[in-house]
Amino acid sequence: QIEHRQQLAVALWTAAGKPQPASTALFTDISAEAADSQKAARWCVEQGLLSDHGATFGPDTKVTNARIIRAWNSLKKVPVTIK
Numbered sequence: 001q002i003e004h005r006q007q008l009a010v011a012l013w014t015a016a017g018k019p020q021p022a023s024t025a026l027f028t029d030i031s032a033e034a035a036d037s038q039k040a041a042r043w044c045v046e047q048g049l050l051s052d053h054g055a056t057f058g059p060d061t062k063v064t065n066a067r068i069i070r071a072w073n074s075l076k077k078v079p080v081t082i083k
């Protein structure tokens with residue numbers, strides 16, 4: 001079950017086939033060692049699926065079911081093959 005922004009980012013990114021984000025910039029509030037979490041968050045921001053706050057992502061912020069549905073619906077418009 002998805003409860004936080006980071007879980008949502010990883011789920012969206014995984015469904016899209018784990019594409020590489022364009023930027024290699026790291027969010028300061030996600031562990032640098034958590035490479036997949038960093039990539040997922042960055043990719044979702046780049047695709048407009050989730051927002052960031054400059055250098056931070058807010059990975060532990062709770063998400064509502066409505067926000068999850070909006071993100072999944074937006075993912076359908078991203079030019080990737082959904083797995």
